[in-house]
Amino acid sequence: MIGSIDCMHWQWxxxxxxxxxxxGNRKGQKGIILEAVAxxxxxxxxxxxGVAGSQNDLNVLGQSPVFNDxxxxxxxxxxxxxxxxVYQTGYYLADGIYPRWxxxxxxxxxxxxxxxxLFATYQEGYRKDVERCFGILQARWLIIRKVRPVCLMRRSS
Structure with missing residues (x-):
């Protein structure tokens, strides 16, 4: 496993x-998206x-250099x-919004x-690593803590 991948959205x-x-997003709020693998x-x-115009996790993934290597x-x-x-490729733990790759x-x-x-319990627990990372970022960096997160946790679909 390479790590857990997810995006953090927050109002700017x-x-x-x-x-x-x-x-701006669909609701007229100004926001920015951080994609991370932790x-x-x-x-x-x-x-x-996420670059200008990116509105959701999939748009960010499409522009992200995560697969360049x-x-x-x-x-x-x-x-x-x-x-x-035997498999020789890495994988990311992801929630339900990501494509079936x-x-x-x-x-x-x-x-x-x-x-x-048992698999679902362990997978969901390890996938929360990236959510914990977002929490640590907010706790340590004032600029992230001062803005209100739009969605830190999303239900898997």
Missing amino acids: KNCPTAWQGDY GFDTWVWHAFF VLGGQSPNITYQVNNT TTFVKSILNPRSQKQK
Whole structure:
């Protein structure tokens, strides 16, 4: 696992007048988006602030350089085995909004068996690493703490 990926949205109270059209959302609020990949120790492996016009996590993902190393053949060597199948590509823990790509591992929506319930519990717990990282950023940096988050936690769909 490379880490947990998610976006943090927050209102930009003092957005410059010239930029307000670019950084407005559907509700007319001015905001900015931070995409981050964090590990279990809240180490940030990747951070990208959404560019002007980005309104949601998927738009940010489309413009983000998070996969540049993979596309350039410079991704970390990761080898792991699941059900007797060896994989050599890294993956990110993600919530339900992210696309169904092999690089994103999401929780099971309706776990039925005990094994599925255990997987979902662990996956959702580890995915919260990035949420904890956002909380630490807000606690330590006044500029982030002073603005009101639009959505830190989102229900998986």
